[in-house]
Amino acid sequence: MTAEIICVGTEILLGNIVNTNAAYLSERLAALGISVFFETTVGDNPERVEEVIRTGMKRSDILILSGGLGPTKDDLTKEIAAKACGQELVEDAEAKERLTSYFTSIKRPMTENNLKQAMVPEDCTVLYNKNGTAPGMVVNAPEDKKIILLPGPPGELIPMFHEQAEPILSRLQPGxxxxxxxxxxxxxxxxxxxxxxxxxxxxxxxxxxxxxxxxxxxxxxxxxxxxxxxxxxxxxxxxxxxxxxxxxxxxxIEEDETLEEVVVKMLESRGDKIACAESCTGGLLAGRLINVPGASNVLEESFITYSNEAKKKYLGVKEDTLKAHGAVSEETAREMAEGVLRASGADIGVGITGLAGPGGETGTKKPGLVYIGVSRKGNTVVKKYDLRGNRAKIREVSVCRALTMIRKALSE
Missing domain, CATH: 3.30.70.2860 (Alpha-Beta Plaits)
Known part of the structure; x- marks a missing residue:
C-alpha cells in the first residue's frame, strides 16, 4: 500500500513556517508499513491543488493532505478534494454543534464563515477536532482509494492523526x-x-x-x-x-520514552539529586529535565553562569583558571561541575561551557567547541566536543551529550 503526502499552504512555500507535518506523517506511515513515494507542497491555489490531488490519485492508494480546512476564503482543500472525488459537500450536524459549543464556551460570537468548517464531503468519515475548530475527514475516493484531510497546525494534526486516522489506516493494511x-x-x-x-x-x-x-x-x-x-x-x-x-x-526501547525521562528515572531509583551549571546552553539542560514529571524530586538547583563573574561568584571557578585556560576549557568545565556540587549539596553536578556561535572567545577556539563536566562521588569526568551547526543546534546537541554523560555516570 502506498501513500502520498500533500501539504497545502503558501506560507510553507515562502519559508514562513517549517513543514514539520510532512516529517511526522512520513515517520508514522513508515511505522504502519505504508510506503511513501511522493511528498508535495503546494500553495493556496485552487487549480494547482486540484492538479496535485488528481495526479496523486493516479499513482497512490492513499492521499494525506494537511492545511486549508479553516474558515477563510483561501481554505479550499476540502472543496477541491470533494470535487476531485465527484462529491458534494453536506453539513455534518455534530461538527456544527461542536463549532457552536466552542464559540459559546469562549464567549465570542461565531461569524457566518465559521459554518463552512461544518461542511464535509458526502461520502467520508469525519475526524472531530479536539484541539481546534476544523474537523478532518477520511474521504472515500474512486477505485477504493482514500483521501485523508487534516488541519495544518501540528497541535491539531498530530493528535487527530494518531488517535483517529491511524486506526483507520491500520484496518486498511492486510495483516x-x-x-x-x-x-x-x-x-x-x-x-x-x-x-x-x-x-x-x-x-x-x-x-x-x-x-x-x-x-x-x-x-x-x-x-x-x-x-x-x-x-x-x-x-x-x-x-x-x-x-x-x-x-x-x-x-x-520504549516508543515514547525520552533520554531525559530515562535520566530522571535513574536519579529517582538511586535517590540522587542533580544540580546543573550552564553557560552556553543557558538553562536548556535544566529545562529538558523539568519537562519530565517527577523532576522536582531530583533537580536540586540550576545555575546559568554565562559570564566569568557568575562562574566565580556562584561556582567558585578560580580567577587563575579563567586567565590561564579561558572560560571554554576542560579546566573550567571541571571546576563548574565540582563547584555546583559544593554549592548545592546534590549528588551529581554538571557543568557545561562552550562556544555556541560567534562572539565568544577567539583565537584557536571556534564555535561548536564545548566542554562538559560531570562530577559524582568524588570522580569528575570532562569531555570535549567539536559540534557542527548553528547556535540553536549546538546548544541542543550539547544538552544531549550532557544527558548521555549523566546516564553513564549513574550506571557506574
Whole structure:
C-alpha cells in the first residue's frame, strides 16, 4: 500500500513556517508499513491543488493532505478534494454543534464563515477536532482509494492523526504490523547504519530502518504477521540483536520514552539529586529535565553562569583558571561541575561551557567547541566536543551529550 503526502499552504512555500507535518506523517506511515513515494507542497491555489490531488490519485492508494480546512476564503482543500472525488459537500450536524459549543464556551460570537468548517464531503468519515475548530475527514475516493484531510497546525494534526486516522489506516493494511523503536544516544547516523547494513540489506520480515534525531539515532524494527503475538515474535529477536551490537549506547526501547525521562528515572531509583551549571546552553539542560514529571524530586538547583563573574561568584571557578585556560576549557568545565556540587549539596553536578556561535572567545577556539563536566562521588569526568551547526543546534546537541554523560555516570 502506498501513500502520498500533500501539504497545502503558501506560507510553507515562502519559508514562513517549517513543514514539520510532512516529517511526522512520513515517520508514522513508515511505522504502519505504508510506503511513501511522493511528498508535495503546494500553495493556496485552487487549480494547482486540484492538479496535485488528481495526479496523486493516479499513482497512490492513499492521499494525506494537511492545511486549508479553516474558515477563510483561501481554505479550499476540502472543496477541491470533494470535487476531485465527484462529491458534494453536506453539513455534518455534530461538527456544527461542536463549532457552536466552542464559540459559546469562549464567549465570542461565531461569524457566518465559521459554518463552512461544518461542511464535509458526502461520502467520508469525519475526524472531530479536539484541539481546534476544523474537523478532518477520511474521504472515500474512486477505485477504493482514500483521501485523508487534516488541519495544518501540528497541535491539531498530530493528535487527530494518531488517535483517529491511524486506526483507520491500520484496518486498511492486510495483516498486523508491530514495531519497536531502539533509541541510541551519542552515535552518528552514518556510523549506526554501517553497523546494521547487513540487516537493512536483507529487508525481510522484520525490517530495520534508521532515523536520525538531534543528538541520537532511532532504529525502528517492524514486522508484519497475521496476529500481534506472531509479529512480536518476529520483532524481539531483532531487538536483541541490536542490543548485542550497541550495548549500553541504547537507552530505551520504549516508543515514547525520552533520554531525559530515562535520566530522571535513574536519579529517582538511586535517590540522587542533580544540580546543573550552564553557560552556553543557558538553562536548556535544566529545562529538558523539568519537562519530565517527577523532576522536582531530583533537580536540586540550576545555575546559568554565562559570564566569568557568575562562574566565580556562584561556582567558585578560580580567577587563575579563567586567565590561564579561558572560560571554554576542560579546566573550567571541571571546576563548574565540582563547584555546583559544593554549592548545592546534590549528588551529581554538571557543568557545561562552550562556544555556541560567534562572539565568544577567539583565537584557536571556534564555535561548536564545548566542554562538559560531570562530577559524582568524588570522580569528575570532562569531555570535549567539536559540534557542527548553528547556535540553536549546538546548544541542543550539547544538552544531549550532557544527558548521555549523566546516564553513564549513574550506571557506574
Amino acid at each position: 498486523i504490523l508491530y514495531s519497536k523503536v531502539v533509541k541510541i544516544d551519542c552515535l552518528g547516523e552514518s556510523y549506526v547504519e554501517t553497523q546494521i547494513m547487513d540487516l537493512i540489506d536483507e529487508q525481510s520480515n522484520p525490517t530495520v530502518a534508521p532515523y536520525a534525531k538531534l543528538g541520537e539515532v532511532h532504529l525502528r524494527v517492524t514486522a508484519k504477521a497475521d496476529s500481534e503475538d506472531e509479529a512480536k515474535e518476529l520483532v524481539m529477536p531483532m531487538v536483541e540483536e541490536l542490543k548485542s551490537r550497541f550495548g549500553d549506547k541504547i537507552y530505551t
